[in-house]
Amino acid sequence: MAHSDERPSSPPLIELTGLTRRYGALVAVDNVNMQVAGGETRAIIGPNGAGKTTLFHLITGMVRPTAGRVRFAGEDITGQAAYSICQRGLSRTFQLTSLFPEMTARENVRLAAQARNRRRWLPFGGASVFKEAQGAGDAALELLGLTAVAERAAGLLSHGDQRLLEVAMAMAQQPMVLLLDEPTQGLSVEETAQAVETLARFLERSRVTALLVEHDMEVVFRLAHKITVLHRGAVIADGAPTAVKADARVQDAYLGGIG
Amino acid sequence: MRWSSLLGLAVVAVLIAAPLGLPAFAMTLLTELVILGLFAMSLDLMVGYTRLVSFGHVAAYGLGAYACGYLLLNTSLPLPFAVLLAAVMTGTVAIGVGWVCTLATGVSFSMLTLAFAQLLYAIAFKWTSVTGGSDGLAGIPRRAGPMGLTVLTTKTGFYYFALAALVGSYLLCRQLVASPFGAVLRGIRENETKTLTLGYNTRLYKIAVVAISYALGGLAGALYAPFAGFANTELLFWLLSGQVLIMVIVGGSGTLIGPILGAAFFLLLEHQLSSYTEAWALFFGLVFIGFILFAPQGIWGLLTAWFKRDWMRLEKGRRHGT
Numbered sequence: 001m002a003h004s005d006e007r008p009s010s011p012p013l014i015e016l017t018g019l020t021r022r023y024g025a026l027v028a029v030d031n032v033n034m035q036v037a038g039g040e041t042r043a044i045i046g047p048n049g050a051g052k053t054t055l056f057h058l059i060t061g062m063v064r065p066t067a068g069r070v071r072f073a074g075e076d077i078t079g080q081a082a083y084s085i086c087q088r089g090l091s092r093t094f095q096l097t098s099l100f101p102e103m104t105a106r107e108n109v110r111l112a113a114q115a116r117n118r119r120r121w122l123p124f125g126g127a128s129v130f131k132e133a134q135g136a137g138d139a140a141l142e143l144l145g146l147t148a149v150a151e152r153a154a155g156l157l158s159h160g161d162q163r164l165l166e167v168a169m170a171m172a173q174q175p176m177v178l179l180l181d182e183p184t185q186g187l188s189v190e191e192t193a194q195a196v197e198t199l200a201r202f203l204e205r206s207r208v209t210a211l212l213v214e215h216d217m218e219v220v221f222r223l224a225h226k227i228t229v230l231h232r233g234a235v236i237a238d239g240a241p242t243a244v245k246a247d248a249r250v251q252d253a254y255l256g257g258i259g
Numbered sequence: 260m261r262w263s264s265l266l267g268l269a270v271v272a273v274l275i276a277a278p279l280g281l282p283a284f285a286m287t288l289l290t291e292l293v294i295l296g297l298f299a300m301s302l303d304l305m306v307g308y309t310r311l312v313s314f315g316h317v318a319a320y321g322l323g324a325y326a327c328g329y330l331l332l333n334t335s336l337p338l339p340f341a342v343l344l345a346a347v348m349t350g351t352v353a354i355g356v357g358w359v360c361t362l363a364t365g366v367s368f369s370m371l372t373l374a375f376a377q378l379l380y381a382i383a384f385k386w387t388s389v390t391g392g393s394d395g396l397a398g399i400p401r402r403a404g405p406m407g408l409t410v411l412t413t414k415t416g417f418y419y420f421a422l423a424a425l426v427g428s429y430l431l432c433r434q435l436v437a438s439p440f441g442a443v444l445r446g447i448r449e450n451e452t453k454t455l456t457l458g459y460n461t462r463l464y465k466i467a468v469v470a471i472s473y474a475l476g477g478l479a480g481a482l483y484a485p486f487a488g489f490a491n492t493e494l495l496f497w498l499l500s501g502q503v504l505i506m507v508i509v510g511g512s513g514t515l516i517g518p519i520l521g522a523a524f525f526l527l528l529e530h531q532l533s534s535y536t537e538a539w540a541l542f543f544g545l546v547f548i549g550f551i552l553f554a555p556q557g558i559w560g561l562l563t564a565w566f567k568r569d570w571m572r573l574e575k576g577r578r579h580g581t
Contacts, residue, residue: 060456086458098456100449111446114439115458126439173457 089176101155109137301475307513315376321495323480349477357469395491511557
């Protein structure tokens with residue numbers, strides 16, 4: 001550690017090498033190489049079916065790769081169970097909102113934060129475990145402006161609030177890496193703008209590393225330091241937003257008329 | 260004090276006082292009811308709190324009954340120790356059962372629990388030297404407790420022993436479901452994938468709850484053997500697995516109290532109907548269908564809704580009065 005300052009640049013926090021996932025003849029993720037530095041916000045974009053969500057599944061241990069490695073903070077985590085990868089500090093949200101519908105919003109974030117407690121399995125008492133977890137959970141709710149609906153059952157919240165609650169659950173875990181799968185999907189224009197500002201503030205303040213799958217290009221250009229473009233499972237461009245925007249192949253494959 | 264705690268204390272008081280006023284045959288029925296209530300409550304941990312639907316919970320009951328019967332017949336262990344040891348043994352075996360069954364989810368999980376129960380059923384038939392084969396274990400004694408404590412061997416004494424086991428188990432379960440561990444179980448019930456990706460090793464939690472549930476089911480079985488004086492293959496028959504599942508659902512799953520009421524309801528209805536008709540099970544089936552269609556929250560769900568309304572009216576009246 002003493003010599004780390006002398007290195008020209010810090011090693012990547014997440015490193016994917018030759019990551020591949022086949023489903024029969026379909027290659028969902030095709031030989032992806034990617035490096036994400038600590039503190040960076042990386043957007044992953046691409047048309048529907050480009051393999052963005054599968055890539056998230058591969059990184060978080062939900063799906064085993066056919067080939068290739070996933071390295072996190074220098075350690076090989078390929079093929080590890082989803083729960084143990086999360087315990088290393090990678091928290092994610094899902095493209096289709098995934099919550100505990102019968103629990104209140106507060107209970108949702110509390111259960112998320114409880115996973116970070118060493119005594120999370122305690123089979124009796126546990127008042128202090130709950131108190132700590134609720135503290136972290138309530139802070140996340142407040143950050144995303146959900147305090148007013150905190151006591152409502154998650155399944156009865158509006159779609160927009162449900163999306164935000166899932167982000168709050170990930171934040172309540174105080175992760176090293178936040179993986180957000182289309183956090184603004186289905187949100188209204190105003191809700192999106194508000195959520196993006198909240199996310200931008202949070203990412204800046206917490207210096208958390210973030211991976212972001214997103215279709216809304218305004219959101220991508222507002223939040224991302226770097227963009228990786230996937231097309232049919234393969235990386236076709238990778239770099240700073242302005243460079244990616246100007247890339248001819250990207251224009252062809254995805255951005256089309258927008259550029 | 261909350262109305263439910265008041266009610267609970269009142270019920271326990273009535274149950275404690277019961278031997279003073281009830282005739283002997285009613286005490287037998289009440290003891291059986293307490294044991295069956297414990298059995299149903301143990302299943303509720305899996306079905307109601309974790310959404311792990313077991314079709315083979317009879318495995319726990321039979322295992323506990325056979326283990327306790329064997330210990331009482333072949334060792335000099337006093338009754339309470341034999342019962343507790345049988346429960347612990349059942350829970351230990353259940354770690355293996357849980358490990359295998361949780362390889363699957365949903366209906367496959369249920370089928371695997373059923374397969375295990377059937378396996379034990381077959382073993383009970385074939386392993387004659389230990390289980391007594393088709394005759395089962397007969398003449399199981401209620402041996403005097405430690406230091407010559409003979410009170411448990413009497414009918415009333417045994418009733419209190421079973422009641423203590425039920426109340427103790429209930430308090431234990433209530434602790435469990437309100438703990439951080441219980442919060443994770445609820446997470447698994449509502450969304451297992453999400454619970455897993457939040458960093459919980461859900462399979463380990465499921466194996467643990469299977470073991471605890473089986474241990475308490477084994478406790479019920481272990482009480483039944485010295486109560487009835489025998490343990491036979493009927494205690495491992497799949498029909499009982501279905502019946503206990505019905506008790507949980509009719510009583511109200513995910514409430515602990517409900518399944519106890521469900522067991523009482525089942526037993527009393529069986530008792531009443533069977534004196535009129537051979538086909539009592541048919542009528543019970545109709546009652547079950549009625550509950551599923553019109554009151555899926557079960558007996559306890561109906562009662563709580565009713566009491567809450569009454570209590571609120573009472574509170575309101577009191578406030579207006581002052």
